[in-house]
Amino acid sequence: MMQKFMITILLLLVVALADLHVPRKLLRKKGHGARYIVPTPSGTSWGLGGTCVNVGCIPKKLMHQAALLGQALQDSRKFGWEYDEQVKHNWETMVEAIQNYIGSLTWGYRVSLREKTVTYINAYAEFIEPHKIKATTRKGQETFHTAQTFVLATGERPRYLGIPGDKEYCITSDDLFSLPYCPGKTLIVGASYVALECAGFLAGIGLDVTVMVRSILLRGFDQEMAERAGAYMETHGVKFIRKFVPTRIERLEEGTPRKLKVVAQSTEGPDVVEGEYNTVLIAVGRDACTRNIGLDKIGVKINEKNGKIPVNDEEQTNVPHVYAIGDIVDGKLELTPVAIQAGKLLARRLFGGSLIKCDYVNVPTTVFTPLEYGCCGLPEERANEEYGKENVEVYHTLFWPLEWTVPNRDNNMCYAKIICNKHDNNRVVGFHVLGPNAGEITQGFGAAIKCGLTKELLDETIGIHPTCAEVFTTMEITKSSGKDITQAGC
Structure with missing residues (x-):
């Protein structure tokens, strides 16, 4: 049984994970031939460790922390703190420390695999038969493996723009967190959570940052919260170019960083804008890594629009x-965490006799913009669509963290709201905090x-004072009342 399980998860490891044999300082050399x-x-x-550990959640949160500091x-x-020394940020020191930490994590994963007697095959896997894959190493050596069951967990990679100069001169989040030099004046193309998080921490460490937005901020999230998060960023130095898309990237000067020229077209008319930047970071979405692993040979269907797999x-x-x-x-x-939970529960069902399935409803998450945005459940727009606006009650408030009162900054920028279904005992169907x-x-x-x-249970809960979270135990004003929600302090 153990051997079957090891082979079952083979594709997950082979396709989704990368080489560990190359020293980290060499990982950014051009022409690095890792295929996996x-x-x-x-x-x-x-x-x-996949995207999260190497080029996602972990380095992102640590750079966010650098900005918060x-x-x-x-x-x-x-x-009362007094200091005379000039304060400045050193990009190289930050990146080295973060990459060293990531290196310790990836080494720990390899040790853990060995301790669990999981065979790690460092190669690129492709299906050649329904129960057979070919694994090709960096040196071109091929091995073949059969299994009764396969698990696909290949993840995604950032999407490019498909315009002149994008791949030649731009970077993505895959590059930013190990970039060996300070990116300087930066244009971020996109309005996803990746785009806004990167814009936030780059501005937070003192860089000149502009975000170019094609349509809306944080598509799929509550739009009131998204706009409030964006407004906070604007008050803290991030510039936004709305309703424009790049059409051409040109190199003006080589260097670390370079000097680039960006030409962009309005999405609403003939207007064209040009700007010069040191770095252009593309964050316009991600594509599933499913099209080149032989799924067509075994009949696995994918969504042709996005490469994702229906299950x-x-x-x-x-x-x-x-x-x-x-x-x-x-x-x-x-x-x-959704991928981890789904994987654990799948393994238990396949090999442990469990019947528990992954619950994809009411998954909490947070966007680590300068003013963090946490949510669980439905955006207000979705709640109105699903239940009818007349059946939804929204309780909301602005608040001022106690820690911000002494430096006297950003009063009434933080915002909290809960969305309740009036016809289900005022059950909370949406939770949002900025x-x-x-x-x-x-x-x-x-x-x-x-x-x-439910709202009643929240009202019966005693808050912890003084905290930000306690506002959810004292909410009284509904959005429909139109009453003022500004706060003077605790």
Whole structure:
């Protein structure tokens, strides 16, 4: 049974994970030939752990923390801290520290695989028969493996724009977190959570940052919260170019960083704008890594529009012995904890006799913009569509974190709201908070919502004072009342 399980997860490891044999300082060399993690046009590759550990959640949150520390330094003078030394940020020191930490994580994963007697095959896998894959190493050596069951977990890679100069001169989030030089004046193309998070921490460490937005911020999220998060970023130095898309990227000067010229076209008319930047970061979405692993040879269906794989409620594809988890699953949230939970529960069903399925409803998440945005459940727009606006009650409030009162900054920028279904005992169907430590707040409320949290239960809960999260226990004003929600303090 153990041997079968090892082979079952083979494709997950072979396709989704990368080489560990290359010293980290060499990983960014152009021409790096790793096929399993195909290097970016800039030459970036990485090790075990997938997107989250190497080029996603972990480095993103640490760079976000670097920016928060910069704000804390400014606040500290009002709290009595005195310092004369000029304060500046060193990009190289930050990147080295973060990459060293990531290296420790990837090494730990490899040790853990060995301790669990999981065979790790460092190669690129392709189906050649329904129960057979070919694995090709960096040196071109081929081995063949058969299994009764396969799990696909190949993840996604950033999408490019398809315009002149994009792959030659631009970078993506796959490159940013190990970039060996400070990116300088940066244009970020896109309005996804990746785009806004990167814009936020780059501005937070003192860089000149502009975001070019084609349509709306944070598509799929509550739009009131998205606009408030964007407004906060604008008050803290991030510039936005709305309703424009790049049409051409040109190199003006080589260097680290370069000097680039960006030409962009309005989405609403004939207007054209031009600008010069040191770095252009593309964050316009991600494509599933499913088109080149032989799925067509075994009949696994994919969504041709996005490359994602439709599955049933047990993560099973249309081919019964092939399963899919993570970002490549069609219609599911692209979040690391979701992939982990789905994978664990799938393994238990396949080999442990469990019947528990992954619950994709009411998944809490947080966007680590400068003012963090945490949410669980439905955006207000979706709640109105699903239940009817007349059946939805929204309770909301602005708030001012106590820690911000002494430095006297950003009053009434933080915002919280809950969305309730009036015809289901005022059950909370949407939870949204924009403020410091939003992720920590949202995690706990996520469990409560999963247990059927209602407005009455919130009202009966005693808050912890003075905290930001306590505002959810004292909300009285409904959006429909039109009453003022500004706050003077605690």
